[in-house]
Amino acid sequence: xxxxxxxxxxxxxxxxxxxxxxxxxxxxxxxxxxxxxxxxxxxxxxxxxxxxxxxxxxxxxxxxxxxxxxxxxxxxxxxxxxxxxxxxxxxxxxxxxxxxxxxxxxxxxxxxxxxxxxxxxxxxxxxxxxxxxxxxxxxxxxxxxxxxxxxxxxxxxxxxxxxxxxxxxxxxxxxxxxxxxxxxxxxxxxxxxxxxxxxxxxxxxxxxxxxxxxxxxxxxxxxxxxxxxxxxxxxxxxxxxxxxxxxxxxxxxxxxxxxxxxxxxxxxxxxxxxxxxxxxxxxxxxxxxxxxxxxxxxxxxxxxxxxxxxxxxxxxxxxxxxxxxxxxxxxxxxxxxxxxxxxxxxxxxxxxxxxxxxxxxxxxxxxxxxxxxxxxxxxxxxxxxxxxxxxxxxxxxxxxxxxxxxxxxxxxxxxxxxxxxxxxxxxxxxxxxxxxxx
Numbered sequence: 001x002x003x004x005x006x007x008x009x010x011x012x013x014x015x016x017x018x019x020x021x022x023x024x025x026x027x028x029x030x031x032x033x034x035x036x037x038x039x040x041x042x043x044x045x046x047x048x049x050x051x052x053x054x055x056x057x058x059x060x061x062x063x064x065x066x067x068x069x070x071x072x073x074x075x076x077x078x079x080x081x082x083x084x085x086x087x088x089x090x091x092x093x094x095x096x097x098x099x100x101x102x103x104x105x106x107x108x109x110x111x112x113x114x115x116x117x118x119x120x121x122x123x124x125x126x127x128x129x130x131x132x133x134x135x136x137x138x139x140x141x142x143x144x145x146x147x148x149x150x151x152x153x154x155x156x157x158x159x160x161x162x163x164x165x166x167x168x169x170x171x172x173x174x175x176x177x178x179x180x181x182x183x184x185x186x187x188x189x190x191x192x193x194x195x196x197x198x199x200x201x202x203x204x205x206x207x208x209x210x211x212x213x214x215x216x217x218x219x220x221x222x223x224x225x226x227x228x229x230x231x232x233x234x235x236x237x238x239x240x241x242x243x244x245x246x247x248x249x250x251x252x253x254x255x256x257x258x259x260x261x262x263x264x265x266x267x268x269x270x271x272x273x274x275x276x277x278x279x280x281x282x283x284x285x286x287x288x289x290x291x292x293x294x295x296x297x298x299x300x301x302x303x304x305x306x307x308x309x310x311x312x313x314x315x316x317x318x319x320x321x322x323x324x325x326x327x328x329x330x331x332x333x334x335x336x337x338x339x340x341x342x343x344x345x346x347x348x349x350x351x352x353x354x355x356x357x358x359x360x361x362x363x364x365x366x367x368x369x370x371x372x373x374x375x376x377x378x379x380x381x382x383x384x385x386x387x388x389x390x391x392x393x394x395x396x397x398x399x400x401x402x403x404x405x406x407x408x409x410x411x412x413x414x415x416x417x418x419x420x421x422x423x424x425x426x427x428x429x430x431x432x433x434x435x436x437x438x
Contacts, residue, residue, distance in 0.1 A: 018073065018080040018145075021283035021337065024346035025145035026073070026080065028353075038117070040141035040384040041152060041367075041398070042109070042128075042217065042407075043160055047376030049129050049136035052096040058373070059125060060090040065158050068281040069123065073145075082281070092118040098129045105130055112139040113215045113384070113409075122146045136376070144386055148285040149365045149396075150271045160378055161368035208259050209413040211389065216412050219382050220421025222428050224404040230428075230435045234311070236318040237325065239364050241431060242397045242406065244314040246362060247292040248427030249420060254294070256423075257416040264292045264392075266362040267352055270324070272337035286333045287352040290320050292360075310431045355390025364397035371400075382407035393417065 029037050063069055072085040099108040112126035123142040130136055142152060227238035254261040273284040293316040323329050351357055363385050371378030382405055383396025393410035408420040
């Protein structure tokens with residue numbers, strides 16, 4: 001294990017006002033205390049696992065670079081603030097799960113996925129030990145009132161990461177002369193998505209199982225360059241290719257599981273931090289719905305070959321996301337997150353998270369080039385997206401090193417959920433083959 005650096009130990013910080021998105025998630029937790037409002041990620045490592053005591057000492061040594069991890073909410077529901085937690089201890093946040101026998105790995109990992117947070121804590125790390133092997137995992141989970149995906153990725157890089165993450169798209173510095181137009185764009189953007197989402201109510205796929213409350217994680221991976229090559233050939237982004245493959249995977253999964261999917265809408269979190277904002281804490285994200293082209297069968301007499309459907313899906317996704325990559329819309333999203341008052345923010349999020357509007361949480365995040373812990377190397381990273389009641393599953397695409405890894409988090413009762421990574425990988429392969437032949 002690395003030796004603790006005294007210069008990195010936690011130092012006091014001034015209190016910080018909770019953001020409107022933070023407060024919205026806090027309010028939703030109070031309204032629905034039975035819902036799991038946590039997300040996170042799992043790092044898989046190859047090498048000798050540390051002891052629990054050594055891991056706690058190491059995490060404690062890194063908290064000086066993440067001082068807000070040692071904070072707590074104060075001030076009630078009206079004016080909550082993050083303040084230093086005088087009672088903070090690492091031991092209440094860092095835990096251990098040991099696999100019982102060679103076949104116990106999955107059970108140990110799922111124990112870490114479902115373990116409750118210690119009372120009064122907002123995050124936790126679980127050391128998941130295998131049985132007699134030099135490999136282990138670190139499961140990091142956080143309450144969504146505290147962090148979004150970008151902040152969690154920064155936490156990963158601070159504790160385990162080496163190298164820089166992929167560049168994230170951010171709008172340029174706004175000019176005062178453009179404020180009226182920016183306000184109009186922001187309001188129009190919100191109205192458009194709300195109108196489309198509300199119009200889709202009543203046409204949602206019904207969840208075909210009784211949830212057990214136990215989450216499962218399934219992983220698929222492809223070389224990151226594969227997604228980038230397909231995207232470059234078609235003029236889109238790697239995230240477009242992922243969403244297209246997700247639509248194809250859902251179509252295949254629906255056929256094999258017998259779950260009808262007349263319409264599927266994914267909820268996309270968008271990082272709205274300004275270029276000068278740190279990513280270490282809090283929520284600076286906006287949720288946008290995107291209807292996935294699960295059904296793309298050509299109309300009778302169109303003459304279009306059925307083998308073209310993956311590219312038709314990609315064209316559909318690219319058309320929907322093209323404006324999101326533009327400067328005006330990104331600036332509008334940033335303005336909404338920065339200036340929208342509490343009540344409209346919560347109202348919007350409640351509706352976007354509702355299973356009457358969206359069916360799948362779909363997030364993506366560049367994590368790091370590489371990572372390590374002592375003599376252990378990080379071999380893979382799986383995101384743990386928010387899994388909401390009534391949603392089919394959450395899917396997270398992580399970029400780590402040379403790999404793009406798609407992780408599916410669902411309730412244990414989801415029919416044939418274990419097939420999702422396989423059909424996603426197959427859908428990427430189909431896109432690669434067709435794209436190369438065009």
